[in-house]
Amino acid sequence: MKITIGICLVILSGCASTDKNVVTEYKPLMTAEQQVLRDGFVGKWRSEQPNKNGGTNITIKNMMRDGRYVNEFKVLDSSSKLKIESKEFGFWGVSGGIYFTMFKGWIENDELVPSDPTDVYNYDSYKIISFKPDELVYESLVSGNHYTYSRVK
Numbered sequence: 001m002k003i004t005i006g007i008c009l010v011i012l013s014g015c016a017s018t019d020k021n022v023v024t025e026y027k028p029l030m031t032a033e034q035q036v037l038r039d040g041f042v043g044k045w046r047s048e049q050p051n052k053n054g055g056t057n058i059t060i061k062n063m064m065r066d067g068r069y070v071n072e073f074k075v076l077d078s079s080s081k082l083k084i085e086s087k088e089f090g091f092w093g094v095s096g097g098i099y100f101t102m103f104k105g106w107i108e109n110d111e112l113v114p115s116d117p118t119d120v121y122n123y124d125s126y127k128i129i130s131f132k133p134d135e136l137v138y139e140s141l142v143s144g145n146h147y148t149y150s151r152v153k
Contacts, residue, residue, distance in 0.1 A: 038094040039065075040131055045149035054078035061149065067091050069101065090122075099138050100125045 045061040058074040069092045075084040087107040093100055103122040105114040115122050126138040129146065136149040 034094075037128070037131060040133065041092070041094055041099070041136070044152035045136060046152050047147055047149045049148065051075065055083065056080070059147075059149075060152070063092055067093060070107070094128070097128050098125055098141075099128050 041063050042065045043063060045063065047057070047059045047061075049057050051057045055078050056076045058076070060072045062070045068089065070087065070089050073084065073086045073088070074082060077083050088103060088105065089107055089112065090104040091102045101124045103115055103124070104117075105112055107113070125141045126147070127141060129137040129139055131137075134151045136151075137146060139146050
């Protein structure tokens, strides 16, 4: 009986599908290149880009090794007057050429104000366009906007 079952298993495994929908592994190991990319995101980054109203958006990202982040935002109008200033915190990650964030809340008067974790607006994903030690460029998968950051020394 054991021999019959063994023979059936060998025959059936030889008939395995080559369909792309077949799962080959539950979670592939991270390559050295992927680890270098993720490690490269750690640190402080700054972006200063024009906005659609003729002003400027300034963002400073502090991305920590443990996956936490703190972002500081400033929006200036066309005369460089500060219109909006905010600070937020959350979690970030990199996987398969995608940079993603999970917004957890705001920092107001040095206190954490949590966001609604069920709000789909608090989760973002971006295609990594290019990464160099001192420059990061990614594209929002929702809006198509490109964001360019320089490392803060």
